[in-house]
Amino acid sequence: MxxxxxxxxxxxxxxxxxxxxxxxxxxxxxxxxxxxxxxxxxxxxxxxxxxxxxxxxxxxxxxxxxxxxxxxxxxxxxxxxxxxxxxxxxxxxxxxxxxxxxxxxxxxxxxxxxxxxxxxxxxxxxxxxxxxxGHVGLRGGQTQELDEFTRADKKELVKAAWSDHLAITARIRRGWEVAATGKDPAEDGWDRPVNLLWAIANDAWTCEEVAEHLPGWHEMPPSLRADAARNAAALRQADGATPPGPPVVPAQPRSAQLPDPADGSHRPLVRRGQRTDRGRHRVRPAQCGDRLHQGPGPCPHPAGVQHLGRAG
Known part of the structure; x- marks a missing residue:
């Protein structure tokens, strides 16, 4: 048997x-x-x-x-x-x-x-x-549950687990149904979410290849941006994590002005830890010395700024 x-x-x-x-x-x-x-x-x-x-x-x-x-x-x-x-x-x-x-x-x-x-x-x-x-003649016995949850708690846990299981199953089924309505994005356009889903579901394009064909966040069509926003909200609601999204560009602080000893004009003060096209800098009372300057020629940095390169 x-x-x-x-x-x-x-x-x-x-x-x-x-x-x-x-x-x-x-x-x-x-x-x-x-x-x-x-x-x-x-x-x-x-x-x-x-x-x-x-x-x-x-x-x-x-x-x-x-x-x-x-x-x-x-x-x-x-x-x-x-x-x-x-x-x-x-x-x-x-x-x-x-x-x-x-x-x-x-x-x-x-x-x-x-x-x-x-x-x-x-x-x-x-x-x-x-x-x-007749009767068996033996008592049914008893058990002692060594668990932090009561039976009522377990029933609620099982009920919640089944509810999540059914919801996830329904979402997966709906996802496949939506994917079936899409087409090859190379032919029907990369700006339609259903086409992107179709490409991934049918292994026509890899996720990396799809990403290469998508524009940046600010150039993204409204349909894709709205879909990404909905997905981001769903992710935050699901696990509290911050999903990947468009890069956050912080507001630039107002720069202070320091006098240029060469011509008397003013140049912006580089904030502590701020990265510029010349590398990483920090403020110091005196002008850079040649020992700290990287590259030939006179030090190009304004007064009061030290270049954090390797000492020559």
Missing amino acids: TGQTADGRQQSPSLDPADFTCSPLAGELADEWVEKAAAATLSATAAALYRQAITLFCRHVDAHVPHAVKASLGEPEPDLAHALTDWTRLLPAAYGPGSRVPAALAGKLRILITRRAEHSDRPVAAGLRHWAS
């Missing part, structure tokens, strides 16, 4: 009735187990629990029931109803206090016997029918 794990993988637990002295009994229970798995999609955990219940009970029959080789669900002797009652009585001793496993194992065996009794062509002894219709 086959069971499915939580991550979708298939597992095939097996059971060989020949491993037991009560092989006819093991075969009858195994047949019901296989049919149960075929009729309903069992998880790998549930399938393994059924196999464990059959294995433990058949081992108990082999060890404690006289004439175990003759044991069968359809025969009154040996008395399997008594064997089941004794087995369920002994089960909790093999597990910790409050364990849910003993009741689960007994319940799985009850399901298999009840299922067999529902078929008129499969005989089930009267004592077993009575046992299957």
Whole structure:
């Protein structure tokens, strides 16, 4: 039989009735187990629990029931109803206090016997029918959740996760639908967002090639700029990060004037840390010395400015 794990993988637990002295009994229970798995999609955990219940009970029959080789669900002797009652009585001793496993194992065996009794062509002894219709005789046990979240919190988390999953799935589906309406931007234009999406979705153009054909932000057509603004707002709302956008050009501060000792005119003062076409500068009281000046000829910098080049 086959069971499915939580991550979708298939597992095939097996059971060989020949491993037991009560092989006819093991075969009858195994047949019901296989049919149960075929009729309903069992998880790998549930399938393994059924196999464990059959294995433990058949081992108990082999060890404690006289004439175990003759044991069968359809025969009154040996008395399997008594064997089941004794087995369920002994089960909790093999597990910790409050364990849910003993009741689960007994319940799985009850399901298999009840299922067999529902078929008129499969005989089930009267004592077993009575046992299957009664109570298992074991408490369900209890669990203690060692988690920082309550069950109510977990339900809300799962609900929120599914909501996000559905929203993302819908956005992806919508994206493919929009991409299908575009055309090759080399033929239909680079100023239409749907064409750019079509190019990327169909591997017609790489993102780098698309970027090479796009104009700068200030020369970008209004349609593309508006689309970029919407995407930027969506990104900010999604994760709070500042998305890439047009370069921010800071306002230039008003420059102070320093006198040029050569001709008496005024030249702008280079602010601390400001980059100019001559390199990086800083203000200092005296004019640059030749030791700090880079290049031949007299120092071209205005008074009060030091050139931060490597000392010659």
